[in-house]
Amino acid sequence: MPSCVRGLLALFIxxxxxxxxxxxxxxxxxxxxxxxVAFGTTVxxxxxxxxxxxxxxxxRFPGMExxxxxxxxxxxxxxxxxxxxxxxxxQALARMMDDGFTHVAVQxxxxxxxxxFHSLRRTVAAFEGMPKGMTHIELGEPLLSxxxxxxxxxxxxxxxxxxxxxxxxxxxxxxxxxxxPANIYYPGMQYYLSRLDPLALVGTVEGSxxxxxxLLALGKQKPKRVFLMPFMSVxxxxxxxxxxxxxxxxxxxxxxxxxxxxxxxxxxxxxxxAFVDIWLDHLAAxxxxxx
Ligand code: CO
Numbered sequence: 001m002p003s004c005v006r007g008l009l010a011l012f013i014x015x016x017x018x019x020x021x022x023x024x025x026x027x028x029x030x031x032x033x034x035x036x037v038a039f040g041t042t043v044x045x046x047x048x049x050x051x052x053x054x055x056x057x058x059x060r061f062p063g064m065e066x067x068x069x070x071x072x073x074x075x076x077x078x079x080x081x082x083x084x085x086x087x088x089x090x091q092a093l094a095r096m097m098d099d100g101f102t103h104v105a106v107q108x109x110x111x112x113x114x115x116x117f118h119s120l121r122r123t124v125a126a127f128e129g130m131p132k133g134m135t136h137i138e139l140g141e142p143l144l145s146x147x148x149x150x151x152x153x154x155x156x157x158x159x160x161x162x163x164x165x166x167x168x169x170x171x172x173x174x175x176x177x178x179x180x181p182a183n184i185y186y187p188g189m190q191y192y193l194s195r196l197d198p199l200a201l202v203g204t205v206e207g208s209x210x211x212x213x214x215l216l217a218l219g220k221q222k223p224k225r226v227f228l229m230p231f232m233s234v235x236x237x238x239x240x241x242x243x244x245x246x247x248x249x250x251x252x253x254x255x256x257x258x259x260x261x262x263x264x265x266x267x268x269x270x271x272x273x274a275f276v277d278i279w280l281d282h283l284a285a286x287x288x289x290x291x
Pocket of ligand 1: 238
């Protein structure tokens with residue numbers, strides 16, 4: 001048999017017999033799912049934030065299975081003691097792998113691409129090459145990533161201020177802050193806010209701008225009333241205690257001690273549709289990249 005005929009015969013066998021078997025198997029097992037990953041919270045009332053995201057995600061991506069994981073080990077351990085078991089990202093991905101998901105979009109519900117986001121990125125990367133695992137995993141960006149996220153988030157922050165605020169009242173948004181280089185997103189947000197409202201200030205619990213920076217800015221503006229709002233996805237422990245608590249070292253107590261009338265607003269950003277839209281747009285982009 002001439003070699004070209006043998007070659008054609010081999011090609012025929014591959015095309016007719018083997019390829020459909022491979023394609024058929026892929027077609028049969030293709031299964032796409034979503035994994036939402038939040039830091040987590042131990043404050044039961046703060047769960048409204050998570051429930052809100054879950055409901056919005058379900059209505060935006062109907063028919064898609066949506067699972068959850070918390071990236072904070074401390075939060076998961078505290079919840080486990082209370083009898084609530086929540087998966088870590090690795091546990092949730094292992095489960096999805098065993099449940100036959102071939103394509104998974106993981107969405108970070110963190111605010112900045114800091115430590116939690118980057119460790120999630122490493123976990124996701126580890127699952128991508130797992131034998132008999134998913135064909136493809138994509139990670140969606142956190143709330144703040146690109147400049148247009150910053151602009152949208154600044155507008156969303158200002159739209160979330162209670163309507164009884166008058167123009168002379170200041171508003172202080174309490175972010176978490178971090179020693180990670182991504183802390184730069186907080187002073188970055190101050191820039192975008194300042195363009196829209198000179199009395200809107202950002203402070204952080206653990207990074208920069210600090211409460212001292214906020215006090216300095218307030219000292220120059222001299223407002224009588226100051227609204228305090230979390231710039232965190234959930235109104236959890238930091239919002240209840242560090243921001244609005246009655247202890248001497250809470251922001252409310254310190255600002256009250258300086259003569260300002262404080263109005264704390266206990267509401268996480270994830271309770272606000274405009275913020276959830278940003279996260280879900282990032283999830284939609286991740287789903288797009290899966291195909
Ligand atoms: Co914290």
